[in-house]
Amino acid sequence: xxxxxxxxxxxxxxxxxxxLTGVISLPQNLDAARPAVIFLNAGxxxxxxxxRMNVKLARRIAGAGLLCLRMxxxxxxxxxxxxxxxxxEERAVLDVREAMDALGARYGIRTFILIGLCAGALSAHRxxxxxxxxxxxxxxxxxxxxxPAYYLYSKLSKATDPSFWRKAGERALTKxxxxxxxxxxxxxxxxxxxxxxxxxxxxxxxxxxxxxxxDWPPRDVIEDELxxxxxxxxxxxxxxxGGWSDYVHKDQFDEMFPRLRYRERAQVELYPEADHTYLMLxxxxxxxxxxxxxxxxx
Amino acid sequence: MRPFFFGDSEAPLWGVLHEPSAxxxxxxxxxxxxxxxxxxxxxxxxxxxxxxxxxxxGFATLRFDWFGVGDSAGDLADGTVERxxxxxxxxxxxxxxxxxxxxxxxxxxxxxAALAALAAKTVRxxxxxxxxxxxxGESYVAQLFRIRDLALNDDKRFxxxxxxxPKDRPGETEIVGQDASPELLRSVGKVTGERLRxxxxxxxxxxxxxxxxxxxxxxxxxxxxxxxxxxxxxTTKTLWTDPKRVDELFLPADAPLxxxxxxxxxx
Numbered sequence: 001x002x003x004x005x006x007x008x009x010x011x012x013x014x015x016x017x018x019x020l021t022g023v024i025s026l027p028q029n030l031d032a033a034r035p036a037v038i039f040l041n042a043g044x045x046x047x048x049x050x051x052r053m054n055v056k057l058a059r060r061i062a063g064a065g066l067l068c069l070r071m072x073x074x075x076x077x078x079x080x081x082x083x084x085x086x087x088x089e090e091r092a093v094l095d096v097r098e099a100m101d102a103l104g105a106r107y108g109i110r111t112f113i114l115i116g117l118c119a120g121a122l123s124a125h126r127x128x129x130x131x132x133x134x135x136x137x138x139x140x141x142x143x144x145x146x147x148p149a150y151y152l153y154s155k156l157s158k159a160t161d162p163s164f165w166r167k168a169g170e171r172a173l174t175k176x177x178x179x180x181x182x183x184x185x186x187x188x189x190x191x192x193x194x195x196x197x198x199x200x201x202x203x204x205x206x207x208x209x210x211x212x213x214x215d216w217p218p219r220d221v222i223e224d225e226l227x228x229x230x231x232x233x234x235x236x237x238x239x240x241x242g243g244w245s246d247y248v249h250k251d252q253f254d255e256m257f258p259r260l261r262y263r264e265r266a267q268v269e270l271y272p273e274a275d276h277t278y279l280m281l282x283x284x285x286x287x288x289x290x291x292x293x294x295x296x297x298x
Numbered sequence: 299m300r301p302f303f304f305g306d307s308e309a310p311l312w313g314v315l316h317e318p319s320a321x322x323x324x325x326x327x328x329x330x331x332x333x334x335x336x337x338x339x340x341x342x343x344x345x346x347x348x349x350x351x352x353x354x355x356g357f358a359t360l361r362f363d364w365f366g367v368g369d370s371a372g373d374l375a376d377g378t379v380e381r382x383x384x385x386x387x388x389x390x391x392x393x394x395x396x397x398x399x400x401x402x403x404x405x406x407x408x409x410x411a412a413l414a415a416l417a418a419k420t421v422r423x424x425x426x427x428x429x430x431x432x433x434x435g436e437s438y439v440a441q442l443f444r445i446r447d448l449a450l451n452d453d454k455r456f457x458x459x460x461x462x463x464p465k466d467r468p469g470e471t472e473i474v475g476q477d478a479s480p481e482l483l484r485s486v487g488k489v490t491g492e493r494l495r496x497x498x499x500x501x502x503x504x505x506x507x508x509x510x511x512x513x514x515x516x517x518x519x520x521x522x523x524x525x526x527x528x529x530x531x532x533t534t535k536t537l538w539t540d541p542k543r544v545d546e547l548f549l550p551a552d553a554p555l556x557x558x559x560x561x562x563x564x565x
Contacts, residue, residue, distance in 0.1 A: 009310070045339055050339070051336060051545065077343075281477055
């Protein structure tokens with residue numbers, strides 16, 4: 001028999017037009033003086049997260065005493081799109097603001113911690129910048145910039161990886177074969193390429209492609225913004241995985257952002273064996289334990 | 299669109315009701331039965347679009363999450379086929395109770411389609427839509443482990459496979475990012491073609507997004523059992539068995555239209 005969960009969950013419709021959907025995980029003894037945790041969408045995936053990660057983590061966090069809201073940003077999951085011409089980032093900031101307003105009005109909570117993976121990490125960063133109610137943030141595979149440590153370490157690790165040499169050898173053989181046979185190589189994938197998307201077909205996260213297609217904002221801009229957040233007292237946890245191709249060494253963070261004045265408020269973790277969405281349970285458990293440890297300080 | 303929890307207060311299920319406008323409303327509702335495991339997340343957007351299309355056409359539609367899946371209570375490892383069949387009955391009652399509708403049909407995707415077919419014996423749906431149904435539980439379990447292993451050995455997904463240590467191994471019952479349990483896997487494995495053929499006579503739409511040798515065989519079996527079966531291919535790029543897509547959602551393409559047209563056909 002499944003034991004009764006100590007965490008009660010409720011559906012929440014919120015926002016100006018009640019167009020945003022979320023699920024609240026309530027701790028047994030809610031303390032409104034403690035912050036609430038808000039999960040943002042990981043890319044286009046709805047609020048449950050990759051492999052239901054957000055559901056598990058939210059229930060554990062609530063079990064540890066913090067209210068959680070896993071929400072769908074406008075146009076994603078079960079949330080309605082927001083009218084108007086706002087960019088994806090602008091919509092994310094407004095969505096989070098409405099989430100904080102709703103939790104404040106309903107539960108009297110005044111401070112918040114945001115959790116976001118990938119595009120959700122940048123959304124969390126933007127929302128934190130725009131609202132002083134955000135006192136903490138966990139950015140999972142957020143912004144990363146190539147530094148000398150990146151180039152040195154990625155070259156070294158490739159040089160010692162047998163599969164790199166095997167693949168390099170296979171590529172060289174393929175090129176040699178093509179040269180000897182002459183003519184254009186035949187496609188390695190014999191499937192038909194997918195037809196272009198029908199522009200009339202509704203797609204999740206209208207305009208989200210803009211954020212996935214572009215690079216991160218310039219490094220010095222992010223560094224200034226991060227410095228501002230840390231100076232304001234925001235505590236942050238950055239977790240990177242080996243599946244996130246631009247972050248490869250545990251000291252790379254300090255190379256990326258050498259000018260942070262309150263660096264001690266930023267915790268950084270690298271799990272080189274994990275992939276971007278924590279496919280393997282052992283890796284996901286490791287990440288969740290780290291996040292819980294970070295949150296226990298609030 | 300109205301989200302809510304329903305059922306047992308100690309193990310509630312998540313549901314989202316799509317209600318039609320009053321002037322279009324029909325006395326016919328549809329319950330959407332999603333896939334389980336990682337396929338559930340992949341399919342979420344498509345099912346939302348199908349529900350919206352059905353509601354626009356006048357059919358009150360309830361999407362719900364199985365126990366241990368999505369936003370519902372519990373863990374996947376605690377799910378069983380028997381428990382999920384109870385979920386279907388509970389969700390059908392919820393749909394009827396909240397809307398007053400008396401006629402309900404079922405739409406299921408992948409293992410959700412197998413569950414819908416099994417539940418049909420009790421629920422007696424007016425119509426049944428089976429989208430890429432699993433026709434052998436044993437083969438499905440084997441497929442999940444195969445996809446898991448391919449994904450875990452994808453060197454585009456992982457930085458360095460060579461440096462994996464003993465702790466970087468999946469658990470014995472770990473299937474594509476989720477923990478199952480021996481009981482669950484046994485329960486799924488017992489879903490056989492024979493059990494799936496035992497569907498009461500009704501109209502069936504068999505949708506398939508990828509050519510499948512088993513598809514026509516199962517459709518023929520249902521026809522021999524007395525169902526009126528329409529088989530239709532759709533252009534939705536589901537790529538269910540592609541290990542590179544295990545965490546990607548897909549767009550519904552022509553699935554909502556195909557489904558809506560089927561339900562709109564006169565009885």
